[in-house]
Amino acid sequence: MDIPGLPARRAALHLIDAVLRRGETLDQAAGGALAKVRGDADRALARAIAGEALRWRQDLDELIDSATKMALADDAKARAVLQIMLAQVLRLETPPHAVIATGLPLLMGGPRRLAHGVFSTLMKREARLPAVPTLPEAAATRWGERADAIAAGLVEPPQLDIALRNPAETAEWAERMGGVSLMPGHLRLPRGSAIDLLPGFRDGAWWVQDLAASLPARLLGAGEGPNGKGRVLDLCAAPGGKTMQLAAQGWQVTALDNAKRRLERLGDNLKRTMLEAEVVLADALTWEPEEKFDAILLDAPCTATGTARRHPDVLHRISPRQIDEMVELQAKLLERAAGWLKPGGRLIYAVCSLEAAEGEEQAAPAGLTVLPIEASELPEGLAPTADGFLRTDPGMLAEVGGLDGFFVARWVKD
The missing domain is CATH 1.10.940.10 (NusB-like)
Structure with a gap:
């Protein structure tokens, strides 16, 4: 038919x-x-x-x-x-x-x-939906007192966020593209924009990256030091948004992932943006570096419930068993990453999850001390937790279009 x-x-x-x-x-x-x-x-x-x-x-x-x-x-x-x-x-x-x-x-x-x-x-009957979607009971229970605000942040799919290779050009690109910036190096454009037809795409001036997803790499700061570029390991790096951020921030980047196709996409992104990184195809649970790093960014595998705005499937298919499996894997990766840091080196741990078990309850490996995140490092409207961590969810910054849910911790090696 x-x-x-x-x-x-x-x-x-x-x-x-x-x-x-x-x-x-x-x-x-x-x-x-x-x-x-x-x-x-x-x-x-x-x-x-x-x-x-x-x-x-x-x-x-x-x-x-x-x-x-x-x-x-x-x-x-x-x-x-x-x-x-x-x-x-x-x-x-x-x-x-x-x-x-x-x-x-x-x-x-x-x-x-x-x-x-x-x-x-x-x-x-002229049936209508409520103003805010009703969360599945299991998700609402897990997310506790923030559940109603999170649900309100899920009403619409997200707008298009991009990260600029050169944050100093934020005002210029905002005017050229008609975007809104929530912090230097960030632009927000209307949903439905044809990405490859936007100004600057072919020139590698920017890449697509949710505002919340851009914060972990920002919290490592500039990679240039008195003795040259600091060495940073981007663990679970593909498809490369954080790798490109770190390279643009002046770090000497090693980008490691175990997914060949996603690493190929990372390589394509590096070529387009004219940024450099050493790309390594390996399993972080068995790989060993030749020397230790000044900093490590672990954007760990997770349930990705923080991406429910763009991936509403996570509302229905995540179970306690899957959360437990992710928590176990994250703990193993954290322990290995901590062993690859130089003394005084910094470790950023991030997950795009709304689950406390994957974030606030995930313990730091021995030998690491919290390096508190400061409000001055974050977009206006966001603040660190009392413990010095960062927790975002889709109910935050609602007046300017919201953002994904992330947990970010920053530690320094004793």
Whole structure:
């Protein structure tokens, strides 16, 4: 059946199924789900539909249940189809007739009349979503007193943040690109900007990087010292945003990661920005450096729940087991990294996670002392914790578009 727009809706359905049934990320599922979707616009539409259906899933289900006499099973295909139909109308402003034309064919041989009836009932009621998405109970419980503020920060996907190679040119680039800067070296642009067509992309003047993700490298400061460039190890470096920051800040960078394809992307980014780093393909749990470092940045593998604004799949697929696995891996990496530091060397530990177990509760290895983060090092509106750490979440800086959730600690070797 050749219905315009149907492949994108079918792909959205496959994306949601991959997240909820197989525990895949949207990025992991995209290759297979989008394989038969032609054109960048339709592929982007499929991602947008799936993203909004996952972002508002709790509230969409409440609407669906309010219009059925007998509750649909949680994993019923009709429920998933209704989720994407309602997400299009209520979040993407797709006309109802187009939603029906591309939604009901997904239930060929199934309960089309039921889905049509539920959808029509909700349209007649002028159904609306709440102002803020309802978090899954498990996530709300884990995030505690900040849960409501975090949920408010998830209403919209994020704008486009870029990091400038030369922070001294911030005002010039802000004027040229019509962006807003929240600190030197940062610009925020409207969502949907065609990245490779923006001024300065081909010249390597900047790279895409969320404001919160740029803070860990900033907290190491300039790499130039009285005896030349300091040596820094960027652990788990790919795809390279922090590597480029550190190189631009004057450090002699060793960028290590165990993902070959992601390291190739890092290499491409270094070439485009005309920055230099030694790139090492290795497993940090077995690799040994030839000499110790002046500083180490460990942006550790984590559950990535802090990225829920752009990756709403994390709201539904992260379990206590996954958190425990990440905490164990992070502790091993921290212990190894601490052994590679020179005396007086600094270690930055960062995770894009909202989980206290991966952040505040992650203990420093023996021989390291907290080097408190200062408010003067942060964008206006952010402040360090009482313990000298940094905790951000999507509910912060809401008046200027928010930011991802991160935990950052800075230690110095005794």
